[in-house]
Amino acid sequence: MDNIAGSKSSLSWAVNISVVLIVALWLFPTVGLFVSSFRTADQIATTGWWKAPFAAEQNLTLRTGSPETQVQDGDVWVIEGNLFDEEGVEPAPISVWGTSSRDVGAYAAGETAETRAGERVTVQENGDYRMEAPEQIEGRRGQRVFVTALVPPEFTLANYQQVLFSDNATDSMAKAFFNTLTVTIPATIIPIVVAAFAAYALAWMDFPGRALLIAFVVGLLVVPLQLALIPLLKLHLQIGIGKGYLGVWLAHTAFGLPLAIYLLRNYMAGLPRDIIENARVDGATEFQIFTKIILPLSYPALASFAIFQFLWTWNDLLVAKVFLIDATGQTTVMTNQIVELLGTRGGNWEILATAAFVSIAVPLFVFFAMQRYLVRGLLAGSVK
Structure with a gap:
């Protein structure tokens, strides 16, 4: 009876327990980081975060x-x-x-x-x-x-005050927070815009070499990011964009485009053909079909890739280190700022915990705000 479509498996309890364990494994470190960010240095040094409510x-x-x-x-x-x-x-x-x-x-x-x-x-x-x-x-x-x-237990906001509003540039995360937003938002929007146009062309427009282009995009998915860092940096330095935001925007766009095109193309190819053909019969241009029909229907796939690209860019350290060269610290992103704190504040776990939680607060908000579109976008094109 377990193999009959629509029947409930006898092992559903094992699946539920596994899901709860996976959620707990991911949730406990985040909760621990959040609690530790409100504790004093002495409390962190003597007891674990789970004992924070007790003397x-x-x-x-x-x-x-x-x-x-x-x-x-x-x-x-x-x-x-x-x-x-x-x-x-x-x-x-x-x-x-x-x-x-x-x-x-x-x-x-x-x-x-x-x-x-x-x-x-x-x-x-x-x-x-x-x-x-x-x-x-x-x-x-x-x-x-x-x-x-x-x-007795003690909780304080002094850690956040020092991290967010400190006059010391080495300790403050406020400047790094806005620098990270400056990098992340354009680096998320640009590849989505470019990939949406490319995905529509590969899904619904007939032109010579389309199959080769699709195969080329799939091949780019397996190219290691580290392989292209040095050649791309030399190119950026030669054309004068290797020490600012423009260079890091283009780098994130280049590294994110293959997945974006692949994901969006699969989703758009699964849309009903009758809608597109009826629009063409009614005299709609390709641009009108793309903007008024394809884009609204592709919102789950767009949101799905936006989540991934935002998280990758926000948590990135390597690309920012390579392409965002700044000796003065004016364009330092949050991941790099935390690395600096590890060097200067290696023993101040309360400061490190607070800085780390500040850095993950925005990605958590973005994920929970758009997570309902994540599965729909990832399953794009998997079934007809």
């Missing part, structure tokens, strides 16, 4: 008050206060602490430690401390105290 133990480096605050109490000099007040940190319950980074958990809250200089330090669970010295302390800063505290 977690963190190692904090705090200091006692400066020697200027010491007072004499009998035979000893005393410095008192709260460690969190001294550093301007939100109070948190302290479980263990120490005076050396090599042994952060040497003492429990409420115990007393003796430093190398002979001072006695006592730290309470709420951060209150008392430091006693046999002689007056001079010529140094407050005593460093390493504590392990149960820090």
Whole structure:
């Protein structure tokens, strides 16, 4: 019964589970990146993003008050206060602490430690401390105290503020964001316009060599992009367009045209022939047929390729590196900016996570806004 058309397969549950697993594998990294972009550096360094809603133990480096605050109490000099007040940190319950980074958990809250200089330090669970010295302390800063505290969850917009509105060009993604839009939008529109005309000609116009042209387009689909980079760059430099937006637009157009023509041609060839023939009988020109009949009917295929081309161009690094030569950083795209951040901010995971999520926010919006046309466009010409 499983082979009867229209009947439900007994293995449909396996298909459903597989789809859920695939979606989860793609969704978890994106959610993790989104959550991490709102966390502080200390939280990212100590716990995973899945523990972001819960309090977690963190190692904090705090200091006692400066020697200027010491007072004499009998035979000893005393410095008192709260460690969190001294550093301007939100109070948190302290479980263990120490005076050396090599042994952060040497003492429990409420115990007393003796430093190398002979001072006695006592730290309470709420951060209150008392430091006693046999002689007056001079010529140094407050005593460093390493504590392990149960820090409540914290989310901040400071990462986005630094990434999007920083005055430092090395850290700011705002300029790179608009540069990427400047590259991506024309590099998506130009190949669609050119490919639409070419696909119509290959699908509905009879001329000598049409079959050879179709075979040539299919052959171009398997040509590696890297094979053409250097020759194309030399050509661009010779004609003076190798260091600006025009060169990268034409490069993306050239690399995207074969798939665009192939996809659109298959879709247009599957449209009903009667519509085109009736239009010709009524006296419509080829241009009128193309603009008033073919293009409106081909919207799913156009949207499908637009999604692919937009995503490829937005996430591109290689073509931008080769054809968008700029020593001043004025035309740096987001992918290149993230690479720069990896070099300058390699330890600042909160900045990298925020920059990465900013770079994928627009492609996610484009995909979800146009995904209903994706399958229809990809299946173009597969069935009659």
